[in-house]
Amino acid sequence: MKDLLIEILVEEIPADFAYPASLSFKKIVENILKSNGVNFSCINSYTTPRRLAVLAENAEEKSKDEIIEFRGPLFESAVKDGVLTKAGEGFLKSHNINADSIKNIDENESFDKPYLKEVKGRKYIFVKKEKKGIETKKLFEEKLENIISSIDFKKKMRWGDKDFAFVRPIRNVLALFGDEIIKTAVAGIETNNKLTGHRLLSPEFTEINNPKDYEKILLEKHVIVSREKRLENIINQLENIEKEYGFESVSKKKVSEIVADLVEEPHLFTAEFDSKFLEVPKEVLISEMIEHQKYFPLCKKDGSLTNLFVITANQPKTTQITAGNIRVLTARLSDGRFLYQEDIKKGMDEMNERLEMLMFRKELGSVSDKVKRLEKNSELLINLLGYGKDKENILKAVKYMKSDLVSNMVYNFPELQGIMGGYFAKSMNLNDDISLAINEQYKPLFASDEIPSNDTGKTIAILDKMDNITAGFYVGDIPTGSQDPNALRRQALGIINILIKSKKHINLKKLIEDSLNSMPKDARNNKSEDLVKDIFEFFKSRFENDIDFAKDSITGVLSTGIDDIYDAYLKIEAIDAFRNKNGELFSNLLAVFKRLKNIIKSSKDANLDESLLKEEAEKSLYNIYKEKLSEVNKLMENKEYEKTFALLASLYEPLDKFFKDIMVNVEDEKIKNNRIALLSLADKIFKNMLDFSSLIK
Structure with a gap:
């Protein structure tokens, strides 16, 4: 048994290429060993900006015959x-x-x-x-160049007069099996047992004769070759800085993952930019520091940004490194401040005029046309939500909610749309309610995200998302399979979450219909006969897939024809709560209703004649039904659904007794139909809450 070590030394690998490539390299070597019957104990991959390596431990020297x-x-x-x-x-x-x-x-x-x-x-x-078995050393002598050329990268390049393609020019290939060099060539470079360290701190080459010493030797030569250990080192240094200053870093995980692939030996230290830039919205400064410079911005405990930031360098701190980073960041922040000030000078009214030039959908016109639709549709939604007191704020928020899309800031920082609109609203002296609503209009952005904080924000978020969804269906651009380029599924779930978390009962079908009616008549490409139904079914599918209740409980409630999503949520919640507390009774109810459904499924509607009730069990069932009906209706009206279902469940015993004592399919047609009519009444009272046929397997 020997250890197999291969290291490819290259020019700087792009940060987002390095880690996926190391996994690809590991998988290729692993497959070569397995497919040729060479056993080994474990295999590890290593990556830095300058190297990709694989170490397979205890590999057999030859595969078995x-x-x-x-x-x-x-x-x-x-x-x-x-x-x-x-x-x-x-x-x-x-x-x-x-x-x-x-x-x-x-x-x-x-x-x-x-x-x-x-x-x-x-x-x-x-x-x-x-x-015959193959010698492992010989196997890699034959296949090494092909292995390395097969490593997966988004892009590859050729250099010099070579046909060999790789992510960056290869400078050295270390290939060892035990203490022996795997003698071959890759891209014209002869393999060897030489190892170089950090480009600046330890650039000389050293021979390595034992693959197990690989990580240790590189550590001595200022290279942490394990990405996991390098990432851990970065986090530890960052946490020490946070503790020292009493601040918190922004996007710690995101930035750490990036800078781990930019350095071989991380050195973290702080620097300061001019505090005058703090007058610019902090999101702009943070975006500049993270997206462009890969710094860690530091915030106070209250979330306010400081002018202190953390640099991740590939060598120990020097005054030149610090000054250079401050100089570059100052230039970027100056640009950001200038663009922000220019936007403030223009104001949102001037921005709104330019929305005519920004396309929403080619079939539906500009973003300006979209805003006009939202203004038109807001009247109904305000009434449905009961937000009449906020009407003035909502209409003002709708008017300006898309203004920032044509601003300099959003052009340069697309991720700040909405956020910049909130700042521009403040600069126009619009009240905080409107500013916050515009800022949060795209929430929730994912399933666990917060919904908008105020009623104005909730209203414009629902309006915007509904317009996007109906627009997609209207022009025939509907999500299929895993394809949903306009994120309509996420937006439908966003509306559902806003309604549920805000505890709002609205007629969703009416809202869909109103949004569809605002679309230009000549733009419709969808030939469906009932778009309202199609879109409502789309909402139902999101509701079914994403709320955390028993799936058949969800289906059972939605099968009753409900069009109020929050009402459906409350009923499902109540049924699941009852089901979890009273499992045996619920199972008994299910069994009873299976018999009931089998009897009434093919029967015609018939009116019950009380005078035809002769047997005690059928009289008892009808009397209990009448007794419970008004109480059920009152509880339903007050939306006390857990109490409602508990009350309905009390019909189990009279129903069970009915089936034990009564023959339904008797020869007398009148008696038979009357008993079916009685069972249909029991079914209908339950259908206020749940269609049991959806639970019957």
């Missing part, structure tokens, strides 16, 4: 009248066996000729071959 048996065609199909058929001839030829060897074929197994073997009572031609 194998005996492989190949089954051919049936003997009767391979030989006709003592002559080989095409099937038989093809099989022997594929294994380089002389056709004449078929003449004396028998059941004696041999490596030299074909033989017969019985499988399930029928005789087949077989060939046996010995596959």
